[in-house]
Amino acid sequence: MKLLVPVKRVIDANVKARVKADGSGVELANVKMAINPFDEIAVEEAIRLKEAGKAEEIVVVSIGPAQAAETLRTALAMGADRAILVKVDELVEPLGVAKVLKGVVEVERPRLVILGKQAIDDDSNQTGQMLAGLLGWAQGTFASKVEVAADRARVTREVDGGLQTVDLKLPAIITVDLRLNQPRYASLPNIMKAKKKPLDEKVPADFGADVKAKLKVIKTEEPSSRKTGVKVGSVAELVDKLKNEAGVL
Amino acid sequence: MNFDLSEEQRLLKDSVERLMLDSYSFGDRRKYQTEKRGFSEAMWARYAELGLLALPFAEEHGGFGGGAVETMIVMEAFGKALILEPYFATVVLAGGLLRLGASEAQKAELIPLIAEGRTKLAFAYAEPQSRYDLVDVETRAKRDGDGWILNGSKDLVLHGDAADKIIVSARTAGDTRENDGVGLFLVDADAPGLTRRGYPTQDGLRAADITLERVRVETANVIGDPAGAFPVISRVADEAVAALCAEAVGSFTQMQAITLDYLKTREQFGKKIGSFQVLQHRAVDMFVDLEQSRSMAIYAAIMAVESDASERERAVSAAKVQIGRSAKAIGQQSIQLHGGIGMTMEHSVGHYFKHVTMLDTLFGDAEHHLRRLAALGGLSGDQRME
Numbered sequence: 115m116k117l118l119v120p121v122k123r124v125i126d127a128n129v130k131a132r133v134k135a136d137g138s139g140v141e142l143a144n145v146k147m148a149i150n151p152f153d154e155i156a157v158e159e160a161i162r163l164k165e166a167g168k169a170e171e172i173v174v175v176s177i178g179p180a181q182a183a184e185t186l187r188t189a190l191a192m193g194a195d196r197a198i199l200v201k202v203d204e205l206v207e208p209l210g211v212a213k214v215l216k217g218v219v220e221v222e223r224p225r226l227v228i229l230g231k232q233a234i235d236d237d238s239n240q241t242g243q244m245l246a247g248l249l250g251w252a253q254g255t256f257a258s259k260v261e262v263a264a265d266r267a268r269v270t271r272e273v274d275g276g277l278q279t280v281d282l283k284l285p286a287i288i289t290v291d292l293r294l295n296q297p298r299y300a301s302l303p304n305i306m307k308a309k310k311k312p313l314d315e316k317v318p319a320d321f322g323a324d325v326k327a328k329l330k331v332i333k334t335e336e337p338s339s340r341k342t343g344v345k346v347g348s349v350a351e352l353v354d355k356l357k358n359e360a361g362v363l
Numbered sequence: 364m365n366f367d368l369s370e371e372q373r374l375l376k377d378s379v380e381r382l383m384l385d386s387y388s389f390g391d392r393r394k395y396q397t398e399k400r401g402f403s404e405a406m407w408a409r410y411a412e413l414g415l416l417a418l419p420f421a422e423e424h425g426g427f428g429g430g431a432v433e434t435m436i437v438m439e440a441f442g443k444a445l446i447l448e449p450y451f452a453t454v455v456l457a458g459g460l461l462r463l464g465a466s467e468a469q470k471a472e473l474i475p476l477i478a479e480g481r482t483k484l485a486f487a488y489a490e491p492q493s494r495y496d497l498v499d500v501e502t503r504a505k506r507d508g509d510g511w512i513l514n515g516s517k518d519l520v521l522h523g524d525a526a527d528k529i530i531v532s533a534r535t536a537g538d539t540r541e542n543d544g545v546g547l548f549l550v551d552a553d554a555p556g557l558t559r560r561g562y563p564t565q566d567g568l569r570a571a572d573i574t575l576e577r578v579r580v581e582t583a584n585v586i587g588d589p590a591g592a593f594p595v596i597s598r599v600a601d602e603a604v605a606a607l608c609a610e611a612v613g614s615f616t617q618m619q620a621i622t623l624d625y626l627k628t629r630e631q632f633g634k635k636i637g638s639f640q641v642l643q644h645r646a647v648d649m650f651v652d653l654e655q656s657r658s659m660a661i662y663a664a665i666m667a668v669e670s671d672a673s674e675r676e677r678a679v680s681a682a683k684v685q686i687g688r689s690a691k692a693i694g695q696q697s698i699q700l701h702g703g704i705g706m707t708m709e710h711s712v713g714h715y716f717k718h719v720t721m722l723d724t725l726f727g728d729a730e731h732h733l734r735r736l737a738a739l740g741g742l743s744g745d746q747r748m749e
């Protein structure tokens with residue numbers, strides 16, 4: 115079985131994001147970038163499936179600027195086999211990404227596409243679902259447990275108020291949640307091996323995809339900072355404040 | 364000159380830094396400190412798993428052929444987290460002696476053990492009278508049939524109490540302070556006649572004082588020429604200084620970041636203290652010291668493998684002078700800017716200061732290296748003092 119894992123290059127989760135002075139977006143110049151944490155979990159899950167003998171090959175794909183090759187190398191150093199970089203310099207919206215991925219799926223013919231449930235930069239949470247829609251494949255989103263058999267996958271989903279298990283017919287799309295696994299660190303032996311693994315460069319046109327932006331960003335602003343709290347003397351005072359000041363009771 | 368890291372170096376940096384971020388918070392460190400040997404065996408196993416313990420060794424011995432820049436990357440990440448494990452003692456110091464001095468048979472036996480995390484080593488070089496002089500060796504090794512008998516004592520053996528084997532420098536010929544006549548002997552930590560007294564160093568790591576009384580070492584366990592090991596020791600010491608400089612830069616980076624964060628948080632007279640210009644000046648001075656140290660640490664790492672001894676020593680000494688001075692400058696500023704809280708055991712910044720103070724004294728403090736640099740003709744080599 116072949117697995118396809120799309121990965122996105124985003125601001126490192128440990129860096130505090132800042133809004134550009136003109137409000138047109140988030141400042142990316144000289145900011146540490148890294149693989150999207152949810153995508154990293156997807157790569158880890160693919161590697162575990164391969165280690166368990168359920169998959170033979172893991173192909174990672176990234177859609178983004180030339181530097182996204184670094185993100186792909188990180189995935190290769192974790193244990194993926196081959197990488198495809200679809201080079202685009204401008205921002206690509208989820209639908210554009212899904213269209214490119216559909217093209218990649220048609221060429222690569224994986225049985226399973228494992229994605230992060232969302233990227234931590236725009237928090238869209240759309241690509242996996244859109245890709246399933248475009249391909250007409252089954253989807254198991256927000257996975258916290260994945261079991262794969264010959265032609266079916268059982269996915270435990272984290273939903274409001276509990277867990278839901280869905281049984282998917284392959285080929286299928288899985289988007290992963292935070293608690294699925296703990297991604298490994300790239301070890302030196304794997305870093306050395308990653309150097310020799312193939313990384314193909316493509317453009318969206320190779321997959322017949324249109325990635326033109328359909329949305330317009332009007333403004334970007336930082337969330338308002340938290341105001342200083344007050345200490346209350348008693349439960350009665352708290353209830354009074356909740357009722358009369360906050361108006362939530 | 365291009366100072367960008369290669370793809371592999373970047374991945375190594377990412378990997379180690381993430382491991383530290385996930386498993387080596389200040390709270391984790393305090394927990395590890397209470398373990399039996401004063402550090403985390405579990406973390407040691409993680410280092411082995413990631414290949415860090417095999418980093419500098421040649422590929423034919425199961426290593427990864429990493430150079431001084433790779434060691435710099437790892438040591439800087441370790442310095443940021445203030446790690447307690449004997450990486451420096453085992454991999455940089457003892458590992459360096461094996462790499463540069465040991466026979467093929469010795470390497471084939473020991474390096475895989477180090478790489479897998481099964482054997483920890485220490486290097487016993489300092490003696491009560493030796494100060495920073497590596498050639499000042501009074502511990503004696505006398506021929507005894509087909510082996511050697513060692514007598515003497517060694518001080519401040521870094522992680523000597525956790526080591527499985529200890530490499531001891533001992534004199535086989537000549538007077539104390541003569542370059543010729545020093546050998547390296549690999550001794551089992553539980554060898555008859557060897558006693559060690561372990562203790563915590565002021566920065567919370569561990570060291571041991573070692574006494575050798577008629578300790579027998581077989582010829583097979585002599586590393587290199589029993590009377591000509593000093594060139595190897597001095598090369599390894601230079602590499603070690605480069606590694607310590609990188610570790611210090613990691614610690615400085617954290618001290619500066621923690622202090623800056625404090626300036627932006629702490630309020631006094633109804634304002635953030637970072638808004639006071641006098642404190643801003645101090646913060647800028649810290650940053651300048653940090654960046655000067657970083658540049659010198661990179662220079663030392665690049666020059667640490669230079670075969671021309673004089674060029675190598677000049678670069679390494681110049682870097683150690685900068686690191687020693689900055690340790691004091693950054694350390695004092697960060698404590699001052701924190702006020703009382705910076706002195707407490709509960710706050711990390713004081714622990715960083717203690718550690719970088721320790722790094723300053725290892726293998727020669729700033730003053731020692733300034734003297735060596737002056738004797739070598741300064742950084743450019745043509746300003747020799749008469």
